[in-house]
Amino acid sequence: MKILVTGGAGYIGSHTVLELLSHGHDVEVLDNFDNSSAESIRRVEKLAGRTVRVHELDLRDEPAVTALFAAGGYDSVIHFAGLKAVGESVAKPLAYYGNNLESTLVLLRAMAASDTRQLVFSSSATVYGDHAPVPYQEDHEPLGANNPYGWTKVMIEQVLRDVAASDSSWRIGILRYFNPVGAHESGEIGEDPSGIPNNLTPYIAQVAVGRRESLTVFGDDYDTPDGTPLRDYIHVLDLASGHVAALEHLAAMEGGARAWNLGTGHGSSVLEVIAAFEKATGVKVPYTVGPRRSGDLTESFGDPTRAEAELGWKATRSIDDMLTDLWRWQSQNAEGFGG
Ligand code: NAD
Ligand code: UFG
Numbered sequence: 001m002k003i004l005v006t007g008g009a010g011y012i013g014s015h016t017v018l019e020l021l022s023h024g025h026d027v028e029v030l031d032n033f034d035n036s037s038a039e040s041i042r043r044v045e046k047l048a049g050r051t052v053r054v055h056e057l058d059l060r061d062e063p064a065v066t067a068l069f070a071a072g073g074y075d076s077v078i079h080f081a082g083l084k085a086v087g088e089s090v091a092k093p094l095a096y097y098g099n100n101l102e103s104t105l106v107l108l109r110a111m112a113a114s115d116t117r118q119l120v121f122s123s124s125a126t127v128y129g130d131h132a133p134v135p136y137q138e139d140h141e142p143l144g145a146n147n148p149y150g151w152t153k154v155m156i157e158q159v160l161r162d163v164a165a166s167d168s169s170w171r172i173g174i175l176r177y178f179n180p181v182g183a184h185e186s187g188e189i190g191e192d193p194s195g196i197p198n199n200l201t202p203y204i205a206q207v208a209v210g211r212r213e214s215l216t217v218f219g220d221d222y223d224t225p226d227g228t229p230l231r232d233y234i235h236v237l238d239l240a241s242g243h244v245a246a247l248e249h250l251a252a253m254e255g256g257a258r259a260w261n262l263g264t265g266h267g268s269s270v271l272e273v274i275a276a277f278e279k280a281t282g283v284k285v286p287y288t289v290g291p292r293r294s295g296d297l298t299e300s301f302g303d304p305t306r307a308e309a310e311l312g313w314k315a316t317r318s319i320d321d322m323l324t325d326l327w328r329w330q331s332q333n334a335e336g337f338g339g
Helices: 011-022 038-048 062-072 086-091 093-113 148-166 200-208 236-252 270-281 305-311 319-332
Strands: 002-006 026-031 053-056 076-079 118-124 171-177 179-181 215-218 233-235 256-262 287-290
Touching (some): 002 062, 011 038, 038 053, 062 093, 076 093, 086 148, 093 118, 179 319, 215 270, 233 319, 236 256, 236 305
Parallel strands (some): 002 076, 026 053, 076 118, 171 256
């Protein structure tokens, strides 16, 4: 298949591009490098032993995107491009609604105009909102969110369902990721957050490598076994293989839009993650317990059985694998791609 990957230079995108190449697909990347660097694609090319054509474009540039699709001959699109920092979205809602919604609408129009109607979209467990019972089921309604970033995912999912309902030639996969962590086992590519990491495992890795002094655990008074929140951490390579499985399923599917949870079905606490990191790497992570972070849920994990039944996909890597691979990436690239 010839596949355009939007946001393909980013964290999940770069691992997925590598996985697609290893399955023999023909892959092109569209990215504006707002939150990534071209170095990630150079390393993917080195690992794959193949070149990847990169279109340095903003997805909101409609004339350029339309022209790209008119000439591209793509069979399918995987749409990762977007802004993703929850806290920043609260401070800059218009930037988030603007980028995430506009870029998706431009993409859908350019796809329709060029008769490309197979799409995989990066959604998030955040669409289950504050009140869904765990483990989250794909059919849960109503979807909701507690920050502008999350609402962009809820809104885009609705757009995708409406587009699929309007024309049965669309085949759309909505992948709801849980908490992606880890890195490629080579240590060549991984997550390279700009500024202070928002997420737990990149923060742990930066403390361990000496870039930050100590981790703050955001609250230990939750109603969980050790008082810290539970999350469904999933290895980014398992996530990448989920995209390949979804594409293969869509190619054989009748029209429509369908959502799948991509998670392990299991929650780990913050303290368990710290302990697992120390055990996997032998490196101590100093931490202090601080107040809760606003908006954090007590627990978030999904039921992954639909993806297993329909896509033939299941997460196989353990939390130890995730943290060992994260550490290999971070210790070999203390400053990320810029180092
Ligand atoms: P990332 O920031 O590493 O990758 C996103 C990429 O999109 C970046 O390379 C960025 O430069 C590019 N981009 C952003 N806006 C663009 C635009 N207008 N035009 C062209 N390129 C643009 O993020 P990631 O962690 O790889 O996440 C990928 C997708 O998965 C995002 O849609 C994100 O919301 C979603 N997601 C991520 C997580 C997570 O925890 N990482 C969880 C659930 C869902
Ligand atoms: N945490 C800390 N200290 C830190 C960072 C995080 O204690 O420095 C804790 C958080 O309080 C939370 C857990 O670690 O209990 C995981 O936090 P992350 O920020 O890594 O992940 P979240 O589950 O909060 O956020 C993720 C994605 C978001 C998505 C959200 C809901 O990063 O994009 O899940 O699905 F919106």
